[in-house]
Amino acid sequence: MTFFTSFSSLALLIVVIAIATYLFSRRKVTQAAAADHVKPHSLARYYGLYAGAWALLPAFLVLVVWTLGSQPFIDANVQTLLVQAYPDLEKGFLDLKLAQVQNIAAGLIESQDETLLKLADDYAEALQQASNLRTSIVLLAMLVAVIYAYRRVSPALKARILFETLLRRAFFIAAAIAIVTTVGIIASLLIEAVRFFSQYGLLDFFFGTHWSPNVALREVAAGAADEDVGGSTGSFGMLPVMAGTLLVATIAMAVALPIGLFAAIYMAEFASKRVRDVVKPTLEVLAGVPTVVYGFFAALTAAPFFRAIGLNLGLDVSAQSALAAGAVMGVMIIPFISSLSDDVITAVPQSLRDGALGLGSTRGEMVTKVVLPAAFPGLVGAFLLAISRAIGETMIVVMAAGVSAKLTANPLESVTTVTVQIVMLLTGDTAFDSLKTLSAFALGITLFTATLLLNIAALTAARRLGQRYE
Amino acid sequence: MAKKTGIKIKAADVSVHYGDKQALHNVSLDIEAKTVTAFIGPSGCGKSTFLRCFNRMNDVIPSAKVSGSIQLDGAEINDAALDPVLLRAKVGMVFQKPNPFPKTIFENVAYGPRIHGLVTSRREEQDVVEDSLKKAGLWGEVSDRLHDQATALSGGQQQRLCIARAIAVNPEVLLMDEPCSALDPIATTIIEELISELQKKFTILIVTHSMQQAARVSQKTAYFHLGELVEHGTTVDIFSNPKNDQTEAYISGKIG
Ligand SMILES: Nc1ncnc2c1ncn2[C@@H]1O[C@H](COP(=O)(O)OP(=O)(O)OP(=O)(O)O)[C@@H](O)[C@H]1O
Ligand SMILES: [Mg+2]
Numbered sequence: 001m002t003f004f005t006s007f008s009s010l011a012l013l014i015v016v017i018a019i020a021t022y023l024f025s026r027r028k029v030t031q032a033a034a035a036d037h038v039k040p041h042s043l044a045r046y047y048g049l050y051a052g053a054w055a056l057l058p059a060f061l062v063l064v065v066w067t068l069g070s071q072p073f074i075d076a077n078v079q080t081l082l083v084q085a086y087p088d089l090e091k092g093f094l095d096l097k098l099a100q101v102q103n104i105a106a107g108l109i110e111s112q113d114e115t116l117l118k119l120a121d122d123y124a125e126a127l128q129q130a131s132n133l134r135t136s137i138v139l140l141a142m143l144v145a146v147i148y149a150y151r152r153v154s155p156a157l158k159a160r161i162l163f164e165t166l167l168r169r170a171f172f173i174a175a176a177i178a179i180v181t182t183v184g185i186i187a188s189l190l191i192e193a194v195r196f197f198s199q200y201g202l203l204d205f206f207f208g209t210h211w212s213p214n215v216a217l218r219e220v221a222a223g224a225a226d227e228d229v230g231g232s233t234g235s236f237g238m239l240p241v242m243a244g245t246l247l248v249a250t251i252a253m254a255v256a257l258p259i260g261l262f263a264a265i266y267m268a269e270f271a272s273k274r275v276r277d278v279v280k281p282t283l284e285v286l287a288g289v290p291t292v293v294y295g296f297f298a299a300l301t302a303a304p305f306f307r308a309i310g311l312n313l314g315l316d317v318s319a320q321s322a323l324a325a326g327a328v329m330g331v332m333i334i335p336f337i338s339s340l341s342d343d344v345i346t347a348v349p350q351s352l353r354d355g356a357l358g359l360g361s362t363r364g365e366m367v368t369k370v371v372l373p374a375a376f377p378g379l380v381g382a383f384l385l386a387i388s389r390a391i392g393e394t395m396i397v398v399m400a401a402g403v404s405a406k407l408t409a410n411p412l413e414s415v416t417t418v419t420v421q422i423v424m425l426l427t428g429d430t431a432f433d434s435l436k437t438l439s440a441f442a443l444g445i446t447l448f449t450a451t452l453l454l455n456i457a458a459l460t461a462a463r464r465l466g467q468r469y470e
Numbered sequence: 471m472a473k474k475t476g477i478k479i480k481a482a483d484v485s486v487h488y489g490d491k492q493a494l495h496n497v498s499l500d501i502e503a504k505t506v507t508a509f510i511g512p513s514g515c516g517k518s519t520f521l522r523c524f525n526r527m528n529d530v531i532p533s534a535k536v537s538g539s540i541q542l543d544g545a546e547i548n549d550a551a552l553d554p555v556l557l558r559a560k561v562g563m564v565f566q567k568p569n570p571f572p573k574t575i576f577e578n579v580a581y582g583p584r585i586h587g588l589v590t591s592r593r594e595e596q597d598v599v600e601d602s603l604k605k606a607g608l609w610g611e612v613s614d615r616l617h618d619q620a621t622a623l624s625g626g627q628q629q630r631l632c633i634a635r636a637i638a639v640n641p642e643v644l645l646m647d648e649p650c651s652a653l654d655p656i657a658t659t660i661i662e663e664l665i666s667e668l669q670k671k672f673t674i675l676i677v678t679h680s681m682q683q684a685a686r687v688s689q690k691t692a693y694f695h696l697g698e699l700v701e702h703g704t705t706v707d708i709f710s711n712p713k714n715d716q717t718e719a720y721i722s723g724k725i726g
Contacts, residue, residue, distance in 0.1 A: 273532070351569035355632070357530055358565070359582045359639060360558035369581070374572045 007067060010135055014063070014142060018055040021146050025051035025153045033155045042160035050159040053166050054149035059142035066134045074126045078119060085115050189448065192441035199435055200236055205442055208237020211405035211416075213425060213436045236439045238446065240405040244415030245447075248326040248401055249390040251411055255330025256386060260337030261379070267338070268345040269367050280342070287335035291395040298328035298400035310412060320402035320414040329396050337386045344378030344462075345371060381462035388454035392447065394419040418447045478503035478643065478673045479524065484538035486519050486528060493519045496538070497699045499692060506665060506674045508684040508705065511694035512720065517677040520694070521645050524675065525561040526554040542643070559586050562636035566648040568628035570620035570635075575612050578620045578631055579603060582639035598638055606634035607664050626657025633664065637672070644668065646676040650683065662687050681721055685709055693717045 026048035033040045040047070075098065082089075082097050089097070097116070103109045104120035105127065111117060153159070197205070213234045263283070267276050303324035310317030317323070348371050356366040372379070402414025403424060425440035479501040486494040494516045501507055509517040519528070526547065528534040540547050547557055559582075570578050579599045580589070589595040599616070603609040608630040612623070620631055629649060636644060646665075650658040665674060665687045678684050684691055685705060692702035693714070701714045712718040 349569070351565060351567055352571060354527070354530070354563075354565060355569040355571065355635075356581075358525065358527060358558060358563035359585070359635065360555045361585055362555055365585050369585070370571050 006131070007063070010063060010138060011060075014056065014059045014138070017142060017146070018052045018059075021055040021150065022048035022052035025150055028150070028153050029155055029157075029159075036155065038155050040155040041158050042163075046159040046163050047153050047157065050157075050163045050166070051146070051149040051153055053163060054145045055142060057166075057170070058145040059138050062141045063134070063138045066137060070130045070134070074123070074130060077126065078123050081119055081122065085119065186448070189441055189445045192438055193445040196435065196438035196442045200439070200442075205236055205238055205439075206446075207239060208235060209239045209407055210235045210237045211240045211421070213421075213439055234436060236435070236442070238418075238443065240407040241416055241418050241421050241443065242446075243407050243409070244322065244401065244405070245391050245417040245419070247322045247409060247411060247415055248329060248397055248417055249387060251323060251326025252329035252333055252390045252393075253383070253387060255327055256333035256337050256390075257383060259330075260334045260386075261341055263334065263338040264341035264345055265367060265372075268342050269363065269371065280339075283335040283338055287339065289332075291332065291393065292399075294328050294332045295395040295399035298324050298396050302328050303400055306412075315412060317412045318402070318414045320400055321412050322401060322415045323411040325397050325399075325401035326411065328400065329390055329393055332393070332396065333386050333390060336389060337382055340382035340385065341375075341379055344375045344382060347378065348374045377461045377464040381458040381460075384454045384458035384461065388451040388458070391417075391454075392419065392451050394423060398423055418443050422447075476503045477501070478543065480539075480541045481520075481523070482539045482541075484520070484523055484536070484540060486516070486523065486537075487535045488531070489533045493697050494523075495697045497694075499699060499702060501673060501675065502690065503673050504669060504671070505690055506669050506676060506688040507690040507692065508688035509675065509677045509692050509694060510679075510681070510684050510720070511700075513679075515694040516697040517694055518647050519697075521647055521675060521677055524643065524645055525558045525563055527558075527563065529554055559639050560641050561643040561645060562639060562641035563645040564629070564632050564636055564647070564649050567652050568625055568632050570623070570628050570631050572619065572621055574617045575603075575620045575623070575631060576616040579634050579638050582635060586639055588639065602634040602638040603631075605637055605668065606630045607660060607667075608634055624657075626653050626660060629653060629657070629661060630664065633661075633668075637668070641672065643673045643675065646674065648677050648679060651679065658683070681709075681723075693720065695720075 026044045029040050029047040030044050078101055079094065079098060082094055082101070086094070086097065100109070100111065100116060101119045101123050104111050104116060105124040111120075213236060263279075267279055271279065299320070303320060306321060306324050306327075307317045307319060352370055352374055353366055356370040357363075361369065397417045397420050401417055401420060403416050403420060404414055405416045405421070406413060408415065422440045422443050425437055425443075477500045481497060481499045481501070484494060484497045485492060497516075497520060509521065511517055519534075522528045523536055523540060524542075524547075526536075528536050536548060538548070542557075542560065546552070571581065573581070576599055579602050580595050583589045583595060583598050589598055600609065600613075603612065608627060611627060612618075612631075620628065623631060629652070633644075633649075650661050653661065662683060665676065668674060676684075676688065688705045690702065691705045691708040693700045693708065693712075693716075695716050701708065701712060701717045708717065709721060712721060
């Protein structure tokens with residue numbers, strides 16, 4: 001029994017049993033059909049698949065649920081013990097102790113502390129018991145399911161239909177999980193954001209022009225709820241941060257939109273097949289460069305470069321500037337726009353090009369007067385998606401835009417963006433329910449709403465293009 | 471040379487290759503002015519390929535190579551110096567599938583006159599649009615919704631719009647590649663009547679798979695087989711006593 005206590009070995013056992021169930025069920029129906037001289041309702045393999053699915057699914061369901069569900073219980077138990085052992089420790093330090101206990105139990109670290117060692121022992125034993133119990137329950141569930149399914153296998157059983165139904169449900173569940181997790185993420189964002197707005201005015205947040213979240217953390221955390229609002233807790237006026245985001249995104253789009261669009265037009269309408277075969281994959285490789293690489297290019301190459309040019313022109317360019325971050329972000333987005341636009345342009349039917357050329361259009365007239373107008377909704381969709389990428393982009397701005405929240409439209413100054421602020425607010429040694437950290441969720445939900453609206457608009461636009469050529 | 475015999479186009483020794491594959495073999499054919507000439511023959515025999523030679527639309531296909539000579543009113547159109555853009559203003563084309571631009575009805579028809587600078591005022595433009603739509607027999611149906619999207623029209627209406635669009639630039643020759651193959655019988659009848667009407671002003675070359683259509687609308691017929699021009703002559707002759715066995719087999723429905 002002990003061998004099958006680890007997750008992977010148990011999973012392997014389940015698969016082996018399921019395969020055996022498949023083989024035996026298939027044989028059972030073949031033999032039964034031969035003995036009774038009847039033709040089974042479905043092909044023999046469907047009986048195997050039907051019973052095999054019954055062997056597999058309940059067992060895995062129990063396995064996953066149990067694995068995910070039991071851990072918090074055990075942790076909670078140890079936590080109670082920890083509180084008893086260290087009655088006057090703060091919550092943050094208790095979490096630290098819990099982590100130590102877990103690591104000792106897993107054999108990752110060593111310790112001389114008697115109390116901790118004792119707790120680690122208890123913890124390890126609890127884990128062991130839990131996994132033994134898990135193995136028994138999973139195998140029991142499996143046994144019941146296999147017996148049920150195997151006994152039902154007979155030539156009269158509509159195995160194909162049952163299996164298809166099962167399959168359809170499985171797909172549905174997969175889709176549902178994807179949606180549920182997304183909804184869950186949004187909900188958790190929302191809950192924290194609501195907590196923030198219960199302590200900080202909605203209007204003050206959205207229309208405030210002063211952003212300085214930094215106040216001493218721990219004291220605020222201790223009494224965040226009864227702290228008087230807006231007083232010593234820092235100010236959270238989002239406008240300067242939003243302005244920074246929009247400034248950087250605008251610069252990025254000013255770079256990416258014309259270059260990306262022209263590159264797409266060139267590739268789709270003018271490039272020979274040979275050039276296209278080289279340029280298109282190259283651009284796609286560019287799209288695969290990790291953003292952190294663009295980030296240090298912006299911080300170490302672009303920013304000093306713009307600063308040097310500025311000095312020559314007698315302009316004061318700050319070491320971290322919206323211009324540097326925006327320009328590099330634009331370069332990052334070029335392949336995104338060109339690749340999407342290229343798809344949209346090549347989706348315009350050849351018959352329209354023939355029609356335009358047949359009327360005596362030049363290639364340029366054909367492109368500007370027929371192809372681009374026809375592709376317009378799709379192009380708008382591509383641009384909206386690109387904008388939503390620009391405002392959600394984090395790494396480049398963290399590295400190159402700066403952190404000072406200034407309400408400015410001057411691209412030569414350093415600005416901060418929504419994403420940068422979220423990173424700043426949530427990294428480092430932070431008490432989790434201070435107003436400061438909660439404000440990150442308010443920013444997050446704002447950013448999420450903005451990109452969501454942009455994406456919906458983009459999809460709607462692209463769908464309009466699709467409808468025209470159905 | 472175009473003599474007083476009314477020969478509009480003289481094709482001599484025209485061959486077309488797609489890459490290594492020869493699709494048209496040394497075709498020579500004279501086309502009379504203000505006549506409807508039908509190209510018939512089994513699928514893949516090179517009718518469309520030949521038709522596209524007359525407005526250099528084969529230029530658009532990278533692998534296509536055209537050789538031989540085609541003279542329009544005595545001027546060589548395969549001349550490398552000739553601008554295909556100007557040629558296509560003189561030799562209009564209507565395609566197999568209606569392909570209106572995703573613009574309004576008015577803008578579709580006004581497109582050609584605009585790019586060729588044929589109209590100088592709004593007034594003139596409106597006149598050309600109205601005139602072309604009338605010639606294409608579509609005016610009555612669309613006069614009150616000229617600024618609706620062209621793609622909202624029915625298939626038959628779209629095809630007549632494409633004809634109106636082509637004749638709006640006042641071409642001399644009209645090429646039609648199976649213009650009715652995507653249409654129902656009623657729309658087909660309307661277009662056939664239209665072709666007979668248009669023939670008074672234009673030289674028309676039409677590719678068709680319908681023998682009845684060829685017989686109804688054309689005065690001259692050319693029969694192609696495997697990239698060769700097998701037989702040509704007046705439609706009446708070709709249909710009543712074809713000289714070639716292949717031609718006879720095809721028009722009586724034995725091959726195709
Ligand atoms: N773009 C192209 N590239 C390569 N080969 C082509 C191309 N277009 C046509 N061909 C070939 O040239 C030959 C003639 O084609 P074409 O389209 O002229 O025939 P068609 O007589 O119009 O046939 P259909 O009645 O089916 O329209 C065919 O064998 C075809 O495969
Ligand atoms: Mg054809």
